[in-house]
Amino acid sequence: MPLSPDQQAEIDAQRGQTHTTRRATAEGMEKHLYTAHPVLDHGFVRVIDYMGDDAAICQAARVSYGRGTKSVQNDEGLIRYLMRHWHSTPFEMCEIKLHVKLPVFVARQWIRHRTANVNEYSARYSILDREFYIPARDALNAQSVVNNQGRGAALSGEEAERVLRYLRDDAMRCYDHYEEMIGQDGQQGLARELARMNLPANIYTQWYWKTDLHNLLHFLRLRADKHAQYEIRVYADTICNIVADWVPAAYRAFADYRMGGATLSATAIDCVRRMLKGEVVTQETSGMSKGEWREFEGVLNDPA
Amino acid sequence: MPLSPDQQAEIDAQRGQTHTTRRATAEGMEKHLYTAHPVLDHGFVRVIDYMGDDAAICQAARVSYGRGTKSVQNDEGLIRYLMRHWHSTPFEMCEIKLHVKLPVFVARQWIRHRTANVNEYSARYSILDREFYIPARDALNAQSVVNNQGRGAALSGEEAERVLRYLRDDAMRCYDHYEEMIGQDGQQGLARELARMNLPANIYTQWYWKTDLHNLLHFLRLRADKHAQYEIRVYADTICNIVADWVPAAYRAFADYRMGGATLSATAIDCVRRMLKGEVVTQETSGMSKGEWREFEGVLNDPA
Amino acid sequence: MPLSPDQQAEIDAQRGQTHTTRRATAEGMEKHLYTAHPVLDHGFVRVIDYMGDDAAICQAARVSYGRGTKSVQNDEGLIRYLMRHWHSTPFEMCEIKLHVKLPVFVARQWIRHRTANVNEYSARYSILDREFYIPARDALNAQSVVNNQGRGAALSGEEAERVLRYLRDDAMRCYDHYEEMIGQDGQQGLARELARMNLPANIYTQWYWKTDLHNLLHFLRLRADKHAQYEIRVYADTICNIVADWVPAAYRAFADYRMGGATLSATAIDCVRRMLKGEVVTQETSGMSKGEWREFEGVLNDPA
Amino acid sequence: MPLSPDQQAEIDAQRGQTHTTRRATAEGMEKHLYTAHPVLDHGFVRVIDYMGDDAAICQAARVSYGRGTKSVQNDEGLIRYLMRHWHSTPFEMCEIKLHVKLPVFVARQWIRHRTANVNEYSARYSILDREFYIPARDALNAQSVVNNQGRGAALSGEEAERVLRYLRDDAMRCYDHYEEMIGQDGQQGLARELARMNLPANIYTQWYWKTDLHNLLHFLRLRADKHAQYEIRVYADTICNIVADWVPAAYRAFADYRMGGATLSATAIDCVRRMLKGEVVTQETSGMSKGEWREFEGVLNDPA
Incomplete structure (x- = not known):
């Protein structure tokens, strides 16, 4: 149980308040605000704040005076173009702030992503709770x-x-x-x-963690990957669901180009070309090591 | 004249829209949103988005479940403590996104502040306007x-x-x-x-520039300083006014500890101690170079 | 002519001095040290200092007590593995410091790579030379x-x-x-x-620019690319030649996985699978936009 | 005992090798290279590599063609000027790479300094030793x-x-x-x-940690401070001794302006001015909080 009744009450009180703002607001994200999504046995992820939406990515890419968006279709095309060509700065124009409760050994992996702002609960100053993963x-x-x-x-x-x-x-x-x-x-x-x-x-700690969308997607690509340790992957999966609601077009582009995509080496591309011409290529004739070949086959084989 | 009628209309249209949000909202900042504050002959600074307020600094420092603020007085005390002891991470939890129009030679100084996100108007892709400082x-x-x-x-x-x-x-x-x-x-x-x-x-360019409050204050300390080049200082001064409305307590602490403060060397502190005991210290007996002594005198002499 | 006789003499004097060191030394790099490689009409790139070599990448990846290298073949395999799986930190353990003379409009593109250290010749303090690209x-x-x-x-x-x-x-x-x-x-x-x-x-400026190998390779991937502007690409090409002599194994892995490689989207991988099964896939049936399809064909078509 | 005989032998073997290089070489640092300086009961700090020396700071500040140094006295004056006026980029031109063995709770504080490169011993891949602080x-x-x-x-x-x-x-x-x-x-x-x-x-881990001199000095200012936790301070103290041998002029400037210096607020400076005019200022009349006044007295009181 990640939250005490007092903590839940504090969250509910904050969640109950609304304000009027001129800022870009993402409907899909408002519903997540403050809600603690449970992860593992005592952990959670909750959104404390966010800046920007899909349109803000386009607005920045276009250095616009106004909202800077054109048709939704046009915007999605631009976002896909930016993602495909590794333009990072427009995605950096969105920002998210999370409150995360997580085991220390997960926190030690997570903190390796340096381009982020962090305030961790201080065990010099305070007493940690008796909560272990x-x-x-x-x-x-x-x-x-x-x-x-x-x-x-x-x-x-x-x-x-x-x-x-x-x-x-x-x-x-x-x-x-x-x-x-x-x-x-x-x-x-x-x-x-x-x-x-x-x-x-395995004791739990917690922190406020803030990063921009570009760096968040990089984090998710590495940590929602099947090779990531299960205990951090479940946090990444939870955040993926949040991002899909926050910036749906950017998330779709990310899913297609990054999560579902693959980078082939020059050698691997050459093999694909040869195979498309009808040649039977084996590991021995591929120019790849056994490990590379196994990964290459993993890309080409239909998962179904 | 920094804005064309079309640009002004785009801005007004965006400024006219309001939304309901659960996010922390800074009243003093809402009034600035999108408004183009003129700087130099054709330049401007305008706020495109922001995240957080004074309370968000305290909330992060306390890793709170709810709003995390106590009395306003208590919060201001905490903010002053954090600023005095060089705690940077709670201030990083606030973020600002600006649209700035500025001469290229100013942009070249500005970009040296690396911890920021930038999308600049592309002169590879687009045609620059005939506007020079x-x-x-x-x-x-x-x-x-x-x-x-x-x-x-x-x-x-x-x-x-x-x-x-x-x-x-x-x-x-x-x-x-x-x-x-x-x-x-x-x-x-x-x-x-x-x-x-x-x-x-001296041709004008423009960019979207996003940074966190800690790095923004560092920028302002260096660029709103009297030794900064006038043409960047007027931008920094404009941003100072905006920050004072956005996070008033943090800005007051910044004004007291950074902008109005001074760092004394071990040698200089020793001189102050000797002077307070009644000794007449001169440059020759101070242990400082002429340049250091001149700066030291600048600190001690009443500006009035 | 990028160098005056006085400048050449200064460089030669420094180049003439040698020292004894316990540090890892890259033979291929020593020959480049200080030499100004001409670029464009008045520009140059020259190596001022470097840290590490191929073995240092392996040493860090293994957190070794001694030199940490095994057979040269084993080391190259490790370097390829690290590059293939996007491990960045071992490559960050090598560092390079360059002195570059370049036109201002090139410098403005270059400086967008933020993870680097820069000291630029100051036109506030000094008088620029009459040298234009x-x-x-x-x-x-x-x-x-x-x-x-x-x-x-x-x-x-x-x-x-x-x-x-x-x-x-x-x-x-x-x-x-x-x-x-x-x-x-x-x-x-x-x-x-x-x-x-x-x-x-188009006036020339100059700077000292220092970065780590991981960020340098990222810079080279974007700036030695055929879509980069010619005037920055020639600098990147010059640096590529230097890196190939400095860390030959890392450079070979970079050439195979990054420069010569390509990232395919989930949609594109699916198309490759269908094509390998004998299906004739066209842009219309691919699920890709025209732009994506053109880029996809560029990857699959043999350049010969 | 931080090192096993095998580890010591590996270190000795590496330490025994010397090379000829054209690079700037710091005599004071060569003697430290690879030597494991013991810290706490099982920990150590040892220098794996370094780039630059005092002269390299001046060379970069002057964007020189050759060695760029003038008289030693002149160079030290420049270094003091740069340190006094918060010029950070010339100090970033020196780099250090350390191998550190340290308890995990110390590593968790240390890693908060984000502008550094780190390769940590992997407990996913390897088995940790039975060594606890x-x-x-x-x-x-x-x-x-x-x-x-x-x-x-x-x-x-x-x-x-x-x-x-x-x-x-x-x-x-x-x-x-x-x-x-x-x-x-x-x-x-x-x-x-x-x-x-x-x-x-309290189990020991180890890592390769690389950073530039500017960020290292920032780390040392915070972690060699008397308010830092003892267990990280002893590492910082050890590194201070190394830096003093590596870049003696920069270290002296650091000791005077940063470690031994103090930042006074506008309010505090005003109090000093009043006191120098003969006024008796108390906490009540100072405009400072009790905490600030206590710290202010700490600065003014002679430690002797």
Whole structure:
């Protein structure tokens, strides 16, 4: 349960207020504002603020005096053109601010995306809550045998049970000691900035995270990808749904050119040309390594 | 005259529309939205969009669930604390998007501030207008004799006249030739991306420029400073007025700690301590160079 | 002629000095150090400093204690893997510092790449030289009729002559007046920061420009592309040759995956799959716009 | 003990190699290259590579053709001028690459400095070592009673003992379970990317971290400050010593203007002026809050 009743009440109060503005407003985004979309067992993503919409992308690309939009069809064509030709600056003209609650080990991956603004809950200043990510049974996987940094099949019953027990018990014990160490009843109480070092990486933290649409899409391309770790991918998937409502045309272009697209090397393009002329190309005759060839086949094979 | 009637009509149309939003709204900023504030002879600054207000700074600093503000007085205290201790991330949670029309030589200084998003009017794609910055008489100054990169006294009459004549005539002639070169009547017409090279640096360009409040304040500190070139300072001054209406508490803290403040070196602080104990400190006994001492005296001397 | 005898002597003196270092040293780069590679009529690119080599990319990817390299073949495989999977951080571990002399209108495109460090020659502080870019006859092209921001066929004789005359005469006249305005013989002399506004955009400026290999390759992909403006492309081409000597394995991977590669949309991949199954796909049945289809055909058609 | 014999041997082997280079070489830095300076109980900082020296700062500021230095005294004057007037770009022309081993909770603070390049040891791909930061007895402090995010007096004996026992025992138990979970003897073995979540924040990680001198000095100003958490401050102190040997003139200017300097608000400057005229100013008559006044007194009071 990601929210306490007090927190929910605070959110509801803010969500209940409306204002009149001259700013560009995205209807599809207004409905998301402040709502906490649950992710994992205690986490969430919620939109705190946003700037711009599909039209704002076109307005900036055209450096317009007024709204700068033409027909909706015309605007979507421009957005597709900009996406296809790697124009980044018009997409940077939209901005989003999220409040995210997430396990620390996910936060450590996430923060690697540097072009963003972040205010994280401070464990030097405040006391963290007793909330830890414990994977669901179907998210407990073995180390992959083909990919050194991936996961393979689900763990079998007994082994899975033991893992869950370790994760739960260690988290609880570490948190008990954290509380004991900082307690000031009959003792001085260890500084919070020190005590936090006893907490494992599945404890939840939270932050305000703000970025522009261009950098957000880059984040989503990497983190909503099937090779991303499941625990960050579910956050990315949630944000994808929000972006699809916020800037539908930009999201469609992103889905076609980035998420569903693929980059082929010069060697791979040459192979496609040869295959289209009827040549039977194999890994041996392709000029690609085994790994590249496997990825190339993955692109060409119909997923159906 | 910065705006054509068509442009003004486009702006008015956009300004006339209002929407309902759940987002934080800054009353003082709504009145500025879209209005073109004139700067120099043909330039302007106008706000296209904004995100956040004073309360949003506190909300992010507190990583709040709701609005996150307490009393107005309490919020202002927090903002002053954050500014004083160089906390940058809460100020990054506010964002502004401007449409600016400005001479190219000003744009070249401005763009050096890298942490911003920019879409500039493309002279590869479009034809620039015949608009050049010609300084007013009282902005025509001689090279400074004390500062290698500043300006000194106003030019005297005849010399000033000649300068203005050169600037006007060269601009007009260069633009005439620009038009002739790209013209397609009875000739092929030079590519725009080439023809633009004939235009002097006082021609106007325009761009959409978006940045966060922290980086904006940094820009303003450097560009609204008395040592900044006059032609960029008037843009910074205009933006200062806008920011004062947008986030009044943050702007007051900025005015006190940054614009009106001063950084003293360890050597200078030591001199202040000695002076407060009654010692008469001179440049020779101060440990400072002549330049440093002059600046130090500038800080200590009452401007009145 | 990009260099004066004095400048050449300064460069030669620096080039003549060698030092002993423990740092990773790239043989192929040492030969380039300081040498001014001429570009356009008065411009150049020269390497001032560099950090790292191919092995440094692997060393960082492996977070190694020692040199961190294994066999050369193994290293090249790792570099190709990193490039193919969009790992950017290991390439960021190499750095280059260039001294570039270039026309102002080229500098204005170049500076849009924000993740770089720049020190530009100051026309507030110093006097610019009388050096302007005047295109060679075969670089004088008409506006493209198919691409709004490109150039088409070469201009024919008489028109070309007139363009060259305008460019030369306007540059000389504007510079004459620049000199007159800042002169202090018998007058006060206009401030340099003002006088520079009279200079057209084909005047040369120069800067020190420093960036990491990842961002450099991104710059090269966009600016060495056939759609880039010729006047910046020749700089990018020169830098490509330098990078090929500096980090040969990384450059080969870049040439294969980026410069020679192509990104296909989900729609385009689907078309390739259909074509490989024997279906005849046309623009009408492709699901692509005419522009997309033209670009898609450009990828599939053998350039030979 | 931060290094294993194998690691030390790898370092020694790399340190033993020298090359000839035309690049600017800083004698004071060469002696540091690769040497692991121990920090905390298992951590270290070592220089992997560097670019530039004091002269390179001046060379860039002057956009020189050759070495660009004048007399050493002249160069130091220029560096002091640049530092005093907040010129950042010449300092960005020097670059440093470090290999750092540090506890995860320190890494989480450190990574907040975004303008840097980072390759961290991957716990998705590799297995972390059993190395945890356990504070020395004199670094075990109570929560500060005056500063919500600081630490106060050292913990007394018995309480300190219990804290150390908790930290040690929890770390060992969590690591035992981490090893058990990923083990593949008689079981599938949990994916590393999941198992790592059981490890507390005092476990050591390591990374290659590269940044420019301007951003490094900003990092040092904040993290070598007495208000920074002790565990990151000791890393900053170590780096300060390295920088002092690398770019001595820049470091002296930094020590005078930044580390030893102070920024006074407009209000504070006004108080100094009044005090120098003989007025007795108190907090009540100062216009400052209690917190500001306390900090102001801290600046004015002689530390001796």
